[in-house]
Amino acid sequence: MSRLLLDGWHVVLGIETHAQIKSRQKLFSSASTSLLSHGSNTNFNAFDAAFPGTLPRINPKCVLLALRASLALNCHVQQRSTFDRKHYFYSDLPVGYQITQHYSPIALDGYLVLPSTGKQVRIKQVQMEQDTAKSIFESRERTSYIDLNRSGSGLLEIVTEPDLESPDEAAEYVRTLQATLRAVGASDGNMETGSLRCDVNVSIHRPGEPFGTRCEIKNLNSVRYIVAAINHEIERQKALLVTSQPVAQETRGFDHHRWETFKLRSKEDAPDYRYMPDPNLGVLAINPAEIMHVQRTLPLLPEASRTRLIEKYEPQGVTRDDIDVLIGLDAQSDNGALPEITATAYFEKVVDNGRRDPKTVINWILNSLLGHLASQEKTFSSNHLSVNQLGEMIDMVASKELTGPSAKLVLRHILSNPPSSASLRQLAVDMNLVSMTKSSSQTGIEPDLSEICRRVIDAMPSEVAALQAGHRNVVNKLVGGVMKETRGRADANTTRSTILSLLK
Amino acid sequence: MLRACHRNPFLVSVCQRRTIHSKNASINAFVAIADNVPNPNNITVGVKSNICTSELTTTCSSGILKVHFVSPFNATVVDLLQASGAQVIGKTNCDEFGMGSLNINSVHGPVVNPWEPTERRSAGAAREGAPRLALGTDTGGSVRLQLRTAASLALKPSYGLLSRWGVVPYADSLDCVGILAKDVALTQKVFDILNVHDPQDPTSVPSSSRNKGPTELRNLRVGVPQEYFPAELSPSVIDATKRTLKDLKAQGVTIVPVSLTSTSYALSANMARYDGVQYGTRVSPPPGSDLSKVSDVYSYSRTEAFGSEVKKRILLGTYSLSADAFDNYFLQAQRVRQLVKEDFDRAFHHVDVLIHPSAIRTAPLLDSASDGLDSYVQDVLTVPASLAGLPAVSIPVRNSEDGWPVGMSVVGQWGADDLVMKVGQLIESIQ
Numbered sequence: 001m002s003r004l005l006l007d008g009w010h011v012v013l014g015i016e017t018h019a020q021i022k023s024r025q026k027l028f029s030s031a032s033t034s035l036l037s038h039g040s041n042t043n044f045n046a047f048d049a050a051f052p053g054t055l056p057r058i059n060p061k062c063v064l065l066a067l068r069a070s071l072a073l074n075c076h077v078q079q080r081s082t083f084d085r086k087h088y089f090y091s092d093l094p095v096g097y098q099i100t101q102h103y104s105p106i107a108l109d110g111y112l113v114l115p116s117t118g119k120q121v122r123i124k125q126v127q128m129e130q131d132t133a134k135s136i137f138e139s140r141e142r143t144s145y146i147d148l149n150r151s152g153s154g155l156l157e158i159v160t161e162p163d164l165e166s167p168d169e170a171a172e173y174v175r176t177l178q179a180t181l182r183a184v185g186a187s188d189g190n191m192e193t194g195s196l197r198c199d200v201n202v203s204i205h206r207p208g209e210p211f212g213t214r215c216e217i218k219n220l221n222s223v224r225y226i227v228a229a230i231n232h233e234i235e236r237q238k239a240l241l242v243t244s245q246p247v248a249q250e251t252r253g254f255d256h257h258r259w260e261t262f263k264l265r266s267k268e269d270a271p272d273y274r275y276m277p278d279p280n281l282g283v284l285a286i287n288p289a290e291i292m293h294v295q296r297t298l299p300l301l302p303e304a305s306r307t308r309l310i311e312k313y314e315p316q317g318v319t320r321d322d323i324d325v326l327i328g329l330d331a332q333s334d335n336g337a338l339p340e341i342t343a344t345a346y347f348e349k350v351v352d353n354g355r356r357d358p359k360t361v362i363n364w365i366l367n368s369l370l371g372h373l374a375s376q377e378k379t380f381s382s383n384h385l386s387v388n389q390l391g392e393m394i395d396m397v398a399s400k401e402l403t404g405p406s407a408k409l410v411l412r413h414i415l416s417n418p419p420s421s422a423s424l425r426q427l428a429v430d431m432n433l434v435s436m437t438k439s440s441s442q443t444g445i446e447p448d449l450s451e452i453c454r455r456v457i458d459a460m461p462s463e464v465a466a467l468q469a470g471h472r473n474v475v476n477k478l479v480g481g482v483m484k485e486t487r488g489r490a491d492a493n494t495t496r497s498t499i500l501s502l503l504k
Numbered sequence: 505m506l507r508a509c510h511r512n513p514f515l516v517s518v519c520q521r522r523t524i525h526s527k528n529a530s531i532n533a534f535v536a537i538a539d540n541v542p543n544p545n546n547i548t549v550g551v552k553s554n555i556c557t558s559e560l561t562t563t564c565s566s567g568i569l570k571v572h573f574v575s576p577f578n579a580t581v582v583d584l585l586q587a588s589g590a591q592v593i594g595k596t597n598c599d600e601f602g603m604g605s606l607n608i609n610s611v612h613g614p615v616v617n618p619w620e621p622t623e624r625r626s627a628g629a630a631r632e633g634a635p636r637l638a639l640g641t642d643t644g645g646s647v648r649l650q651l652r653t654a655a656s657l658a659l660k661p662s663y664g665l666l667s668r669w670g671v672v673p674y675a676d677s678l679d680c681v682g683i684l685a686k687d688v689a690l691t692q693k694v695f696d697i698l699n700v701h702d703p704q705d706p707t708s709v710p711s712s713s714r715n716k717g718p719t720e721l722r723n724l725r726v727g728v729p730q731e732y733f734p735a736e737l738s739p740s741v742i743d744a745t746k747r748t749l750k751d752l753k754a755q756g757v758t759i760v761p762v763s764l765t766s767t768s769y770a771l772s773a774n775m776a777r778y779d780g781v782q783y784g785t786r787v788s789p790p791p792g793s794d795l796s797k798v799s800d801v802y803s804y805s806r807t808e809a810f811g812s813e814v815k816k817r818i819l820l821g822t823y824s825l826s827a828d829a830f831d832n833y834f835l836q837a838q839r840v841r842q843l844v845k846e847d848f849d850r851a852f853h854h855v856d857v858l859i860h861p862s863a864i865r866t867a868p869l870l871d872s873a874s875d876g877l878d879s880y881v882q883d884v885l886t887v888p889a890s891l892a893g894l895p896a897v898s899i900p901v902r903n904s905e906d907g908w909p910v911g912m913s914v915v916g917q918w919g920a921d922d923l924v925m926k927v928g929q930l931i932e933s934i935q
Contacts, residue, residue: 049782049783050782051575051783052569052575053555053556053575053577053579054669054670056706089799090798091798094782272826274822275830276834279675279676280676281706282706282707
């Protein structure tokens with residue numbers, strides 16, 4: 001398999017991802033896991049604070065979620081795995097060691113497929129481990145504060161083989177991993193809120209030569225930073241190698257103000273963690289029947305989901321690009337709040353088993369809805385416009401009860417205000433935007449379309465004269481006049497035919 | 505002194521607390537004494553200072569917790585005892601974090617042996633002031649060796665039976681809560697109260713695996729392990745052992761010599777949490793110190809507050825886990841441990857229990873220089889049972905040489921705690 005060349009160099013990348021396990025309680029303690037909104041030091045117990053005499057007790061929910069993630073990543077699940085202590089001193093590690101799975105992790109030898117190319121990225125292992133507390137440095141007070149909320153929360157560490165070859169591939173891997181973890185409910189996978197962090201290993205070498213020395217870049221918490229850090233690191237290593245200087249094996253960080261990587265520690269400073277089996281925790285034994293049961297209850301994964309959507313809707317006029325944009329909407333929930341339902345689920349609910357035309361629906365979502373949201377600097381969320389509201393809007397346009405422009409006015413109104421559960425029809429009526437039709441005028445509620453046309457005809461004599469002289473397109477000006485009068489509620493075609501018939 | 509007599513099986517002296525205060529000044533057995541004991545008719549228990557109690561300090565006899573550290577919770581064994589009516593009368597002195605066996609490595613000062621030959625004849629009086637019941641911890645033998653100072657019986661149960669929740673660990677896979685009491689009957693009663701599965705302790709054996717083992721003494725076969733009679737055994741110990749075995753034979757017990765060949769092979773992570781941040785002693789770094797590495801900041805507290813024995817063992821443990829030494833020390837130790845267990849398993853195919861001396865000599869003088877080799881030889885007698893997680897009871901036995909009590913250990917297969925206590929009771933009755 002020929003490897004990708006970037007400017008004459010082969011780039012070798014491996015990614016270690018830490019994803020917070022989406023369980024209510026922590027990995028070895030019964031304290032609750034925390035959201036960002038929780039006050040500091042409100043969710044911890046004596047074990048998390050490392051009080052003497054406390055002992056760990058594994059949370060079976062974490063094991064289940066680790067199983068789901070491992071199977072979604074096509075791993076071989078180890079029926080027996082163990083826990084080890086990784087020792088080092090740091091103020092965000094109250095007990096002085098982290099309980100992790102160094103010698104025998106829960107899963108090995110899996111892979112993740114990158115949708116754009118079908119490339120398989122090999123997963124070396126998946127392991128469970130504790131998260132540390134959070135330390136916050138207040139520069140004004142020159143004091144570090146420790147928040148124990150996160151101490152002991154469960155993490156999944158997912159390690160790839162060095163199969164990635166470019167920053168773009170790395171970005172796609174991370175996005176696909178996020179989507180996969182979310183699909184099985186193992187993690188929220190939000191980099192901005194900290195429930196997903198990546199360390200990237202980077203090395204470069206000339207074709208035909210052995211792999212170069214790798215440097216690890218730690219704690220990258222957005223895809224943008226990952227791409228930027230890799231790019232900077234490639235350039236840094238290139239600059240050294242072309243001048244025949246060696247690349248030192250280092251652990252580096254990424255400074256997102258200066259947009260470059262910097263040295264954290266060298267190989268000599270690397271600590272000896274003195275890994276030791278934790279004597280309080282025995283072997284984690286998972287029987288094959290349980291593994292099979294979890295496998296059967298896994299939901300459809302993003303790759304399979306995409307295939308299904310293409311097979312179902314492409315014949316009806318929806319393009320693959322449309323579908324990819326739709327799928328991509330969920331991967332980009334940067335505001336940390338997940339939509340109530342996914343964009344694809346939203347789409348399918350509005351289509352409602354063929355009740356509405358998929359092509360029309362997707363156009364409304366991708367063009368009108370997203371467009372309006374973008375102009376207000378918002379991202380997609382099913383909270384903004386409910387499935388029912390969008391469905392009604394599409395129906396009313398189809399039955400000509402709303403003109404296209406009117407519908408867009410209603411949409412803009414809805415998006416500019418707090419979410420409401422009012423029916424779209426009610427909102428349209430309140431805004432006085434429901435179309436004028438011949439039948440509505442007959443009930444006497446709406447002014448007669450013909451009346452308005454007559455008024456406009458009287459008000460625009462020169463246009464009428466031009467029309468009658470044979471300039472057929474001038475009728476549009478008259479139609480425009482009616483539209484202005486009715487604030488867009490009149491249907492354009494009906495208006496045109498009414499005007500023409502009045503002038504016969 | 506009065507000896508109250510109640511239906512309650514836990515007999516107690518009403519004036520015990522006053523006596524404790526006055527006697528403790530010279531003995532230094534208690535590091536904390538409860539201010540009020542609501543119901544003076546109930547049993548009082550002394551709890552070792554490395555077992556958590558929410559009402560008295562839990563110092564582990566260490567400078568790093570001496571700053572009046574009070575645990576926010578009770579150890580499960582304390583809760584169970586209190587629920588049965590017992591009251592914690594005080595926290596007892598011990599070696600710092602349980603590291604040692606002579607109670608001389610404590611920040612509170614050494615414990616002076618209250619058992620003086622002149623008082624030996626009035627056994628009741630000699631035990632005045634000391635609670636009739638104490639909870640301790642046994643990692644390599646400390647509970648079983650306490651009898652030399654308290655002249656009471658000591659039980660180290662099978663590993664995993666008594667909950668370790670709230671017991672400050674020294675070596676997680678070896679630590680056991682031990683029971684010290686005046687006789688086997690009381691020991692058995694307390695054991696039955698505490699022998700309960702605790703879901704908070706991951707090493708607590710599930711209820712389904714706890715069975716009352718056989719306690720039949722007829723046709724009892726007692727094994728005597730050859731390796732437990734080193735040359736260093738003092739004459740008083742040899743004398744007491746010989747007489748015990750003779751008396752048992754007279755009771756119809758069969759004595760069988762056995763061999764536990766891996767005995768000689770048999771002798772850290774838990775100390776990392778004491779950094780002065782969440783609780784405990786904190787020594788601020790002097791002005792101008794380099795604060796860039798957290799471990800340097802911690803070292804001020806730990807250097808000042810840990811005793812020398814603890815420091816020694818931390819360094820030893822750290823070294824044996826380091827990348828260079830792991831294969832040679834830690835892994836080898838695990839293999840040796842497996843050999844020790846297999847030795848015992850083989851022996852228990854032929855015998856029901858093992859009997860051997862608990863200590864190489866009776867209680868040594870406080871100021872006698874401790875010979876490093878001696879303590880190693882001493883470890884041989886108690887550590888193997890800890891490595892194998894087996895139940896062991898140490899019974900004080902008369903000796904005619906110098907009058908001090910000698911400990912006789914009875915060791916059983918895992919789960920045979922009731923049988924071990926039954927044999928102990930037999931020895932007790934022969935005295």
